[in-house]
Amino acid sequence: GWSRQRYWGEPFPVVFRDDMPYPMDENELPLELPDTDNFKPSGNGEGPLANLKDWINFSENAKRDSNTMPTHAGAAWYFLRYMDPHNEKEFAGKTALDYWNQVDVYIGGSEHAVAHLLYSRLWTKILHDLGYLNFDEPFKKLINQGKITGDSRFVYRVRGTNKFVSAGLKDNYESDPLHVAISIVDGYELDTEAFKKWKPDFSSAEFILEDGKYICGSAVEKMSKAFYNVVNPDIIVESYGADTLRLYEMFLGPLEASKPWITSGIDGVYKFLRRFWNLFHDNQGNWNVTDAEPTREEMKVLHSTIKKVEQDINNFSFNTSVSAFMICANEFSSLKCNKRAVLEPLTIALSSFAPHIAEELWEKLGHTETVFNASFPKFDEQYLTESSFEYPISINGKVRAKMNFALDMPKEDIEKLVLASEAVLKWSEGKAPKKVIIVQGKIVNIVL
Incomplete structure (x- = not known):
């Protein structure tokens, strides 16, 4: 159905007379939600708007609908309004619509395919058939991003007891697997004391260990609070910084692929950022960027990286971009390259991936405006041709x-x-x- 029994949503622009719906006159639009602080259900199966008697029964012989439209009603075509948001006469003028045209890229989960995308196409095709649009498909390209799955951990409770047997010994007992919070597991080893404090039922838990340790079972599953495998990004940011989190998410794999969130590789990304920072500083941490002329080998590394990253961005292959930056930092470290003509464009290229470190280095390079105002560097083929x-x-x-x-x-x-x-x-x-x-x-x- 199209109706929702809740306050939030677009009210239906219809008026009921003798239980028959009639569309409102154009000069009466838009119909806006009334102000209220009462969002409770009406108690009779209708939505909260039914509590606002004066708004519903606005005339002796006419009444409004107490239902509202679903989120698809507005979400299905809001991108058209973005093209001309200050137009007070129509949703968007022809000049703006012809200029912006279709949305270039739509990125969303596959679960949107039968909801948002369906209604977006419906709205667009209707508006096209009515002569408002010169295109009948809303989006030029669709990318379904993969899910980040969780790396779950299990303990094995010996049936009928409060004893828990380690994963390697569980086949010797009749046991049942229970999800356990990943926050009290180091890799696969359970913190048994933390487990006892985790839930009151486990305060008297006993453990059957292997080699003095309790080893948990594991499975890659949907990340869910019910499975206790949700990773709080704040913890990652606190330990490694926001740039590391951003880069690691991209480094996990292709955008369209579902990927397990396993933090064992996050230290490698963190080390890359430290290595990149060290290109600008000496061993004592002092600023050490020179204006010396780069060698041809250094320019080759720079321009091959810029070319690779530009191609990857256009292809949404962010994981291979991160790999390219890592290779580049390693090569410049080996070459002991600390030259402004190389490091400055490289900082611009990295800024979309690691904005915080790039912004700080950009300022230290002597710039007063943000790095995001700088043009993305262009690669020069002459440095990519072998002589x-x-x-x-x-x-x-x-x-x-x-x-x-x-x-x-x-x-x-x-x-x-x-x-x-x-x-x-x-x-x-x-x-x-x-x-x-x-x-x-x-x-x-x-x-x-």
């Missing part, structure tokens, strides 16, 4: 050496340098080669 190649030198089918040559070096010059090299002279033992095969940009084969 040289390290050729494996194969002698009679076995790689004996590697030599670096410019990619545009003629084969004749490569052959001369290879045959004159110390490694080839050693392995050829003075024998003249029968054949030298050079595959440009791949390998040099010498047949003796």
